[in-house]
Amino acid sequence: MIQKKLAGEKAAEFVEDGMIVGLGSGSTVYYTIQKLGELVKNGLHIKGVSTSSRTSSLAASLGIQLVSLNEVEKIDLTIDGADEVDRNFNGIKGGGGALLFEKMVAKASAKNIWVVDQSKRVNALGSFPLPVEVIPFGYTHVNKALQERGFKPVLRTENGEPFQTDSHHYILDIHTGSIDDPHALHQWLKSLTGVVETGLFIDIADAVIVGEKQTASIVTK
Numbered sequence: 451m452i453q454k455k456l457a458g459e460k461a462a463e464f465v466e467d468g469m470i471v472g473l474g475s476g477s478t479v480y481y482t483i484q485k486l487g488e489l490v491k492n493g494l495h496i497k498g499v500s501t502s503s504r505t506s507s508l509a510a511s512l513g514i515q516l517v518s519l520n521e522v523e524k525i526d527l528t529i530d531g532a533d534e535v536d537r538n539f540n541g542i543k544g545g546g547g548a549l550l551f552e553k554m555v556a557k558a559s560a561k562n563i564w565v566v567d568q569s570k571r572v573n574a575l576g577s578f579p580l581p582v583e584v585i586p587f588g589y590t591h592v593n594k595a596l597q598e599r600g601f602k603p604v605l606r607t608e609n610g611e612p613f614q615t616d617s618h619h620y621i622l623d624i625h626t627g628s629i630d631d632p633h634a635l636h637q638w639l640k641s642l643t644g645v646v647e648t649g650l651f652i653d654i655a656d657a658v659i660v661g662e663k664q665t666a667s668i669v670t671k
């Protein structure tokens with residue numbers, strides 16, 4: 451989709467020589483990584499910190515040097531996609547199942563840029579099902595607590611089996627409806643034993659690049 455390409459490629463303009471760059475996951479940041487691959491071939495020196503096995507394979511195939519999160523003290527800039535972004539730059543992520551690594555990389559980053567197409571911008575979060583990453587052990591009990599709260603959890607599957615994240619966790623996609631207080635919901639979900647992380651990314655993005663029909667605009671707070 452052209453909007454994703456425009457947003458993804460625009461973000462690569464913020465990457466400077468020598469930077470440690472967090473590489474997000476998904477079909478929009480794919481274009482950022484492709485662009486960075488081209489720039490690296492033309493002499494740009496960066497080290498990438500990947501957020502998923504898919505991104506690692508893509509980056510490696512393009513000749514981008516990768517280091518693990520453990521090897522770096524901080525990341526200069528992370529570029530990632532999002533499933534929804536509200537006016538305060540809070541978002542839902544994890545549609546691709548990489549939320550845990552994405553959040554860890556984002557939190558270690560001095561700056562975070564999200565790349566999205568216009569359809570991802572919302573007044574209030576909650577139309578997109580919120581991914582909740584859980585450990586497989588006893589996840590049915592977490593499921594029950596979510597059901598009792600009225601969130602209609604759905605265990606994410608792939609080829610008829612539970613989808614497994616890169617950390618071998620499961621994902622329960624929950625239907626919250628419009629989220630009035632993302633902080634409170636995130637805190638409540640994290641209080642359930644067995645929940646590893648939620649797809650609510652609060653106070654993380656510094657700028658959002660929105661792909662439009664022919665251009666990409668940078669929105670800052």
Ligand SMILES: O=C(CO)[C@H](O)[C@H](O)COP(=O)(O)O
Pocket residue numbers: 474475476477478479530531532533542543544545546547548549552
């Ligand atoms: O959070 C993510 C993966 O876990 C992605 O960033 C999010 O799903 C957006 O993906 P896309 O750019 O393909 O729409």
